[in-house]
Amino acid sequence: MEFLITIIILFVLLLLLGVPLQTLLTIAVILIFVLLCLLMLFFMGTLLFLCRFRSKTVRFCRFQSHPRFDQAVYLEEDSGLEFVNLFPAESVLRSKIYHNAPQRLLLLSSGRHRFAFDRHSILILVLGFLGSGAGLAIFSALLMFLRQIR
Secondary structure, rough: OOHHHHHHHHHHHHHHHHOOOHHHHHHHHHHHHHHHHHOOOHHHHHHHHHHHHHHHHHHHEEEEEEOOOEEEEEEEOOOOOOOOOOOOOOOOOOOOOOOOEEEEEEEEOOOOOEEEOOOEHHHHHHHHHHHHHHHHHHHHHHHHHHHHHO
């Protein structure tokens, strides 16, 4: 929130100093474009990271408290190992998403760290990748439009 207020104050100060509005809008579009590129790289990297995972049958075990959010913990019954979901647990529809029935998940065990990706997390990854790609296309078109009217 403080970051947004700082950006607004900086925007107003630059307007008062005589910087043209079109230049400020172009800078804002470029910054959003760069942030969308970073977001798309994050989702792409995470999707590539999923290639190292294997599919196993697990059961939902419990929620683990994290300083900022809860995480779902799944139990692999064959080995008795617990796998923590990398994404935060949903607060809406918890009873529908996290149930005790056996389900297939993508699991990764690397050393003492064990991670899980449930269907909901994979859906978020795919939608985030597609959404950031669409946003990137929109802001690319906007950036080209702003360059043409100069």
